[in-house]
Amino acid sequence: MEKYYPLLQNTPLFKGILPENFESMFKCLSAKTKSYEKGEPIMLAGEDVKNVGIVLEGKIQIQKDDINGERIILDELGAGGIFGEVFACAGIEKSPVTVYSIFPSEILFVDYRKIITLCPSNCSFHSMLIRNMLMLIAQKNIMLNSKLDIISKKTTREKLFAYFKAQAKKTGTKMFELPFSRDELADYLCVNRSAMSRELCKLRDENFIEFEKRTIKILKWPFRS
Amino acid sequence: MEKYYPLLQNTPLFKGILPENFESMFKCLSAKTKSYEKGEPIMLAGEDVKNVGIVLEGKIQIQKDDINGERIILDELGAGGIFGEVFACAGIEKSPVTVYSIFPSEILFVDYRKIITLCPSNCSFHSMLIRNMLMLIAQKNIMLNSKLDIISKKTTREKLFAYFKAQAKKTGTKMFELPFSRDELADYLCVNRSAMSRELCKLRDENFIEFEKRTIKILKWPFRS
DNA sequence: ATAAATCTGTTGCATTTGCAACAAGGAGAG
DNA sequence: CTCTCCTTGTTGCAAATGCAACAGATTTAT
Numbered sequence: 411m412e413k414y415y416p417l418l419q420n421t422p423l424f425k426g427i428l429p430e431n432f433e434s435m436f437k438c439l440s441a442k443t444k445s446y447e448k449g450e451p452i453m454l455a456g457e458d459v460k461n462v463g464i465v466l467e468g469k470i471q472i473q474k475d476d477i478n479g480e481r482i483i484l485d486e487l488g489a490g491g492i493f494g495e496v497f498a499c500a501g502i503e504k505s506p507v508t509v510y511s512i513f514p515s516e517i518l519f520v521d522y523r524k525i526i527t528l529c530p531s532n533c534s535f536h537s538m539l540i541r542n543m544l545m546l547i548a549q550k551n552i553m554l555n556s557k558l559d560i561i562s563k564k565t566t567r568e569k570l571f572a573y574f575k576a577q578a579k580k581t582g583t584k585m586f587e588l589p590f591s592r593d594e595l596a597d598y599l600c601v602n603r604s605a606m607s608r609e610l611c612k613l614r615d616e617n618f619i620e621f622e623k624r625t626i627k628i629l630k631w632p633f634r635s
Numbered sequence: 636m637e638k639y640y641p642l643l644q645n646t647p648l649f650k651g652i653l654p655e656n657f658e659s660m661f662k663c664l665s666a667k668t669k670s671y672e673k674g675e676p677i678m679l680a681g682e683d684v685k686n687v688g689i690v691l692e693g694k695i696q697i698q699k700d701d702i703n704g705e706r707i708i709l710d711e712l713g714a715g716g717i718f719g720e721v722f723a724c725a726g727i728e729k730s731p732v733t734v735y736s737i738f739p740s741e742i743l744f745v746d747y748r749k750i751i752t753l754c755p756s757n758c759s760f761h762s763m764l765i766r767n768m769l770m771l772i773a774q775k776n777i778m779l780n781s782k783l784d785i786i787s788k789k790t791t792r793e794k795l796f797a798y799f800k801a802q803a804k805k806t807g808t809k810m811f812e813l814p815f816s817r818d819e820l821a822d823y824l825c826v827n828r829s830a831m832s833r834e835l836c837k838l839r840d841e842n843f844i845e846f847e848k849r850t851i852k853i854l855k856w857p858f859r860s
Numbered sequence: 861a862t863a864a865a866t867c868t869g870t871t872g873c874a875t876t877t878g879c880a881a882c883a884a885g886g887a888g889a890g
Numbered sequence: 891c892t893c894t895c896c897t898t899g900t901t902g903c904a905a906a907t908g909c910a911a912c913a914g915a916t917t918t919a920t
Contacts, residue, residue, distance in 0.1 A: 790878085
């Protein structure tokens with residue numbers, strides 16, 4: 411467990427809390443760790459969520475299963491990522507999402523009631539935890555808004571550019587790696603894969619972009635900036 | 636100001652705080668009120684956001700202005716509604732959204748730094764305020780997810796049904812009033828208005844729904860539940 | 861009361877998209 | 891190496907959609 415302390419120290423949730431307090435804190439929070447294999451579900455939609463999860467190792471994917479059986483990728487988290495905290499704070503008991511381990515992963519679970527409730531012993535880290543949680547959720551909120559920005563576009567072309575623009579802004583360059591396969595990207599943008607593929611090639615033919623595998627290079631923007 | 640105390644008492648942000656503490660609390664929080672006419676902007680995109688706003692009277696609309704000049708309605712708030720709190724908690728200085736008063740409105744502004752920072756005098760309401768804020772933002776988060784659910788649908792028909800389903804669940808009946816004009820609804824669903832109008836009529840002709848003006852009545856569901 | 865503005869439905873048309881099926885290339889397993 | 895699976899691009903076609911323009915109805919302003 412101690413080997414993850416440097417990681418946890420830089421985690422948004424535990425930022426500002428001294429590592430020497432971790433052991434007593436985890437005890438107070440009833441923290442537990444669990445291992446998952448690649449492809450194994452960590453949390454299923456409809457299950458009770460009593461814990462906040464923190465990825466110590468590996469990679470997970472948060473998905474939403476549609477009525478029609480379609481899969482929507484909401485997020486992908488590596489080491490340091492946190493999930494389940496929104497339902498915790500919103501008072502939602504049943505998970506509306508499914509979380510899968512897409513690499514062999516090690517997850518730290520924390521009882522969320524113990525995070526938001528000040529303990530009798532009045533531990534010093536509690537107000538910091540809550541403050542951190544606030545920022546965490548607010549920023550996730552911003553991310554959701556960004557995704558809405560992209561999905562709100564009417565055409566596939568506009569969605570692609572909106573997504574590319576966000577990625578370019580994130581990485582600071584006009585050439586970047588997609589974190590998705592084509593299939594997953596289409597899911598993310600909520601469009602048909604083959605239609606998206608077609609549009610990508612059109613954009614290439616019109617000299618807007620170049621791409622090879624997951625590498626995208628922006629040559630020019632269609633609208634202003 | 637005192638006339639709004641009953642309203643504020645039932646506001647998510649101030650819930651659990653006794654009205655007799657309101658005056659001293661507002662003083663501590665540097666709270667101010669301001670009036671707006673119908674159509675007047677309350678907060679423009681790009682402006683500094685230093686305050687959290689609470690609607691005391693009237694109605695406001697939160698919009699996002701697209702690069703292409705398209706308008707996306709993110710939310711509509713009546714008395715008791717709160718806005719700007721997400722940017723506050725996420726540490727974002729410049730507002731990415733525009734807020735308009737769509738009725739003559741009275742807005743209460745609170746310096747958000749004073750909400751999340753425990754004051755020297757250690758007021759009793761501060762930890763409650765932060766806890767309330769946490770739930771507020773987490774629930775807004777959930778709402779964004781719900782909207783994503785709707786927008787993520789590929790066809791206009793699916794979007795309409797996803798939206799209707801959410802409204803039906805909200806009101807608990809199969810007949811409800813739309814909070815939008817057709818134009819606004821199309822904006823909300825991110826589809827072309829005339830195409831949506833066409834689809835609505837198709838649904839009527841296929842006996843899925845009945846509608847008159849803003850009243851929608853669901854006759855049957857296309858898929859399960 | 862009259863005029864102007866807004867809301868809603870309608871229609872034709874070009875374009876986009878979803879869908880399904882197939883093919884080429886590459887990665888990984890045995 | 892060979893076989894299988896996965897990823898990606900390709901294509902034809904029917905259906906959906908965006909767009910623009912128009913008309914009737916309703917609301918609002920003067």
